[in-house]
Amino acid sequence: MASNIPSKTDAVIPSKTNSGGGTTQVPSNVPSNVNPVLDGATFKSFYMRKRLTFEDTEYTADYITFNAEESAKKGITWKPIPPGYFRMFPNSEDQPCPSGFFCPNDTTQPLYCPARFECSNDTKTIKVCKIGKFCPMGTVNAYNCSFFASCPKGTDKPTRFGIFGFVIALAVIMAYCFYIKKLFDAKRKSLRDLSMKRLLVMGDAGSVVVVSKDDEHSNRPFDIEFTNLTRRLSNGVYIMQGVTGQLNSSRLCAIMGVSGAGKSTFISLLMNPKLRTKGDVCIGGRKEELSKYAKLVGFVPQEDIMLRELTVDDILTHSARMRLPAGTSKDDVTNKVNSVVSFLQLSHVSGSAIGDEARRGISGGQRKRVNIGMELVAEPKVLFLDEPTSGLDSSTSLEVCTMLRDIAEKQHLTIAAVIHSPSPATFAQFHDLMLLGKGGRLVYLGPRDKAPAYFEEVGFRVPDGMSESDFYMDVMSGRIPSSFEPNFEPSMLFDYWEAHCAGDSIVERLPGAAGQPGTEKHDQGGEKSNALAIAKKWVLALPLFLWSLILGIVWMLKEFGLFLVSLVACQSDPVRDTPNGFVVLSLCIKRAILQVYRSLLSFLGDQILHLGCGAFISIASQQMEFLGAQPAGVCDYAPIAVGWMCSQPIDHIREVGIFMSLGVLFAGISVGTQTFGNELVVFWRDSASGMPTLPYFLGKLVSDIPRIIVAAIMFSLSMVLFWPYRSNFSAIFVIILLLYFVAFAMGYFLSTIFSRQSVGLIGTGFALAWALVFSGVTPQLDDVMNPNGIYSGFNFMWTISAPRYAIEALYLREVAARSFVDKYTPRFGYSTDMLTKDFAYIFVIGLAWLALSFIGLKLSLRGRN
Numbered sequence: 001m002a003s004n005i006p007s008k009t010d011a012v013i014p015s016k017t018n019s020g021g022g023t024t025q026v027p028s029n030v031p032s033n034v035n036p037v038l039d040g041a042t043f044k045s046f047y048m049r050k051r052l053t054f055e056d057t058e059y060t061a062d063y064i065t066f067n068a069e070e071s072a073k074k075g076i077t078w079k080p081i082p083p084g085y086f087r088m089f090p091n092s093e094d095q096p097c098p099s100g101f102f103c104p105n106d107t108t109q110p111l112y113c114p115a116r117f118e119c120s121n122d123t124k125t126i127k128v129c130k131i132g133k134f135c136p137m138g139t140v141n142a143y144n145c146s147f148f149a150s151c152p153k154g155t156d157k158p159t160r161f162g163i164f165g166f167v168i169a170l171a172v173i174m175a176y177c178f179y180i181k182k183l184f185d186a187k188r189k190s191l192r193d194l195s196m197k198r199l200l201v202m203g204d205a206g207s208v209v210v211v212s213k214d215d216e217h218s219n220r221p222f223d224i225e226f227t228n229l230t231r232r233l234s235n236g237v238y239i240m241q242g243v244t245g246q247l248n249s250s251r252l253c254a255i256m257g258v259s260g261a262g263k264s265t266f267i268s269l270l271m272n273p274k275l276r277t278k279g280d281v282c283i284g285g286r287k288e289e290l291s292k293y294a295k296l297v298g299f300v301p302q303e304d305i306m307l308r309e310l311t312v313d314d315i316l317t318h319s320a321r322m323r324l325p326a327g328t329s330k331d332d333v334t335n336k337v338n339s340v341v342s343f344l345q346l347s348h349v350s351g352s353a354i355g356d357e358a359r360r361g362i363s364g365g366q367r368k369r370v371n372i373g374m375e376l377v378a379e380p381k382v383l384f385l386d387e388p389t390s391g392l393d394s395s396t397s398l399e400v401c402t403m404l405r406d407i408a409e410k411q412h413l414t415i416a417a418v419i420h421s422p423s424p425a426t427f428a429q430f431h432d433l434m435l436l437g438k439g440g441r442l443v444y445l446g447p448r449d450k451a452p453a454y455f456e457e458v459g460f461r462v463p464d465g466m467s468e469s470d471f472y473m474d475v476m477s478g479r480i481p482s483s484f485e486p487n488f489e490p491s492m493l494f495d496y497w498e499a500h501c502a503g504d505s506i507v508e509r510l511p512g513a514a515g516q517p518g519t520e521k522h523d524q525g526g527e528k529s530n531a532l533a534i535a536k537k538w539v540l541a542l543p544l545f546l547w548s549l550i551l552g553i554v555w556m557l558k559e560f561g562l563f564l565v566s567l568v569a570c571q572s573d574p575v576r577d578t579p580n581g582f583v584v585l586s587l588c589i590k591r592a593i594l595q596v597y598r599s600l601l602s603f604l605g606d607q608i609l610h611l612g613c614g615a616f617i618s619i620a621s622q623q624m625e626f627l628g629a630q631p632a633g634v635c636d637y638a639p640i641a642v643g644w645m646c647s648q649p650i651d652h653i654r655e656v657g658i659f660m661s662l663g664v665l666f667a668g669i670s671v672g673t674q675t676f677g678n679e680l681v682v683f684w685r686d687s688a689s690g691m692p693t694l695p696y697f698l699g700k701l702v703s704d705i706p707r708i709i710v711a712a713i714m715f716s717l718s719m720v721l722f723w724p725y726r727s728n729f730s731a732i733f734v735i736i737l738l739l740y741f742v743a744f745a746m747g748y749f750l751s752t753i754f755s756r757q758s759v760g761l762i763g764t765g766f767a768l769a770w771a772l773v774f775s776g777v778t779p780q781l782d783d784v785m786n787p788n789g790i791y792s793g794f795n796f797m798w799t800i801s802a803p804r805y806a807i808e809a810l811y812l813r814e815v816a817a818r819s820f821v822d823k824y825t826p827r828f829g830y831s832t833d834m835l836t837k838d839f840a841y842i843f844v845i846g847l848a849w850l851a852l853s854f855i856g857l858k859l860s861l862r863g864r865n
Helices: 040-044 068-073 162-202 263-273 288-294 314-324 332-341 364-374 394-411 449-457 468-477 492-502 517-523 525-541 541-568 583-594 599-621 638-648 653-677 680-688 693-719 729-753 755-777 804-817 836-858
Strands: 024-025 037-039 047-053 060-064 107-109 115-121 125-127 223-233 238-247 252-256 278-283 297-301 382-386 413-420 431-438 441-447
Touching: 037 297, 060 252, 060 394, 107 541, 107 599, 162 252, 162 394, 162 599, 162 693, 223 804, 238 431, 252 468, 263 288, 263 382, 263 413, 263 431, 278 288, 288 297, 288 382, 297 364, 314 364, 364 382, 364 394, 382 583, 394 413, 394 468, 431 468, 441 449, 441 492, 449 468, 468 804, 583 693, 599 653, 599 693, 653 680, 653 729, 653 755, 653 804, 680 693, 693 729, 693 755, 693 836, 729 804, 729 836, 755 804
Parallel strands: 238 441, 252 413, 252 431, 297 382, 382 413
Antiparallel strands: 024 037, 047 060, 060 107, 115 125, 223 238, 223 278, 431 441
């Protein structure tokens, strides 16, 4: 048979045999010449199926007509029924056959136009579907076969296996683009090698080229004097108190101390006056804040924070272009980077990717040098390092500290490094030593080679053969007895140093420093203050959230305004004029593109995810159709229990929309969370170096646009592989493209709020919530938007739901492309007025998620020093 008649059409027979084999009462509106009580089998015998055959084809089409012979046996006579009409009973009125059905001569019950055939709009004629067309059930005007499909004569579902060929061709094009990029990278490498050779010929390989010679601060020594630096928390605890001293240029200072001594706090207080309870800073004898010269200060964090996908040269070049004076030529930047690479002995790995735990790259010691090089290419005058030897073996640690000493001496930098348990050889590379005790009190600050004499003066002699650094740590921890004071406590060291600075006799200095505020106050009322802090945190949670949101919006508007000003106005910085907003944006875009499109396999792996999601949805949706309701003349005689079904269309388009939205959100959020979530610490470091948030954010977004477009292409192609859509492919593609735009933006937002460990699970729940609950399908949109319904208090969630508009757009276009359109478009709360507005609403919702992502990114900087 050409097609299967839906079971719904069987319900048009106005009586049926009950389970006991007896009779069933025929509805009262059956014509009077029919016996109201008939055996079900007898009544069915009035009707029969007839089959139409067609020349030169194997396909046949059935329709239902009267059985004149059986009817005559019961004394019933049927009059001829004209084509385009149907008559349920012998003497009932002829009913017009609706479009999408097939009603030839003598039709008693209309059937959907069978699959593989095209019926006329007046339902009178039928013909086999032509070559290049496909005709599913209910076809009035045959649908064009897409250029991806094959449609021989009599096709009901197109075979779109040509999509595979298109995808393969697309993959080949991508591979070619990556090949061109590889050639470009090779050319860049050859130019870099040529520049390096030129540097060797000029004899500058052992020194660092200075490109900011005209800078008024280039030859100025940055001797940093600090007086009485103090930081007192709101609960009364001192984390630093009364630290006074000096850091000198051309010298390398080691900062050491016990746990909780405030080593990192010291650097923060030098840089940020807002964190100090009291204290002053002078630069070169003048009272001014170090934060004024933030562009001339470098900070190397403990972890090797950098983009692991990029090469050594890419990372150093980006840092140089971002932070060197504006107007620095490309050749000068190249020379600067090459000289730093040579100085750090990284020439042989300059073209290698950094790598991580999963991808092999350069060694740990080389990464540490790159970490330092990121600051050196910016030509700082002051350099702070947080445990630069952490995680390195003793040999590599010695190399790093020897290099730092050379940098300080040859480039006249003021360098201070927080260091932990250095070897004797490594410790000997430092010019000066700063020792901090518990509570941030100063124990010693001065030349490293004079520290043994000072400690011997206060009763602690360094034993022969013992590491000096370990000895000092043991003294501050109270593990070394004093030769002067049998009841020695580590807190007495603070008094000893104050007496030494004041020129008093340390021997006569009385003990009793145990009551210093740096230690006792921390213990007093600790639990009580912690409990109070926790209570305040919960009470103020909502107001703080709202305040943070408002603050984020203000920051966003402010930074956007400053960015626009930087594009059109020439602003001068008294310290250093760095590149304007347009240049910074272009550099951020270039770096993001290098990062995202570094590996062909990684890029294709993402596309396989989108292709697979679309294919799974296509398989699940291949039987989901829309067929119009049966005519009223049929449903009037349907059994009461199923009568409501007869008057409703077979409608599964919205379910396809749910599947589509769920697949796009899942795939898009999964990929979008990687854009910022994998490199937040890199963003924090770059921001601390002066990079504005907006160019970085826009750069990442621009680099993701090709990924969004290609992902939408892959998903759209695989989705229509088996699903028999009727509307234009371009409309489906635009819907999916806009959904991907929203999904990526959602991923951005989630990655700025939640940790990398939890964002995957949260993203899955996020996709389920928006694609299922807030889709407008279940619960239904018209119920949700009912002002008197149970959802009236929070139905705005459906108003801001992108899947709701995507499903509506898909539904309206798919139904409009069928022959049953006129009666059914206003269903479920949908409106034809939304045909074009749906696209605009999805795009605006995507922009809103981007704004929230930017605010989340900006708020993530709070508390980051």
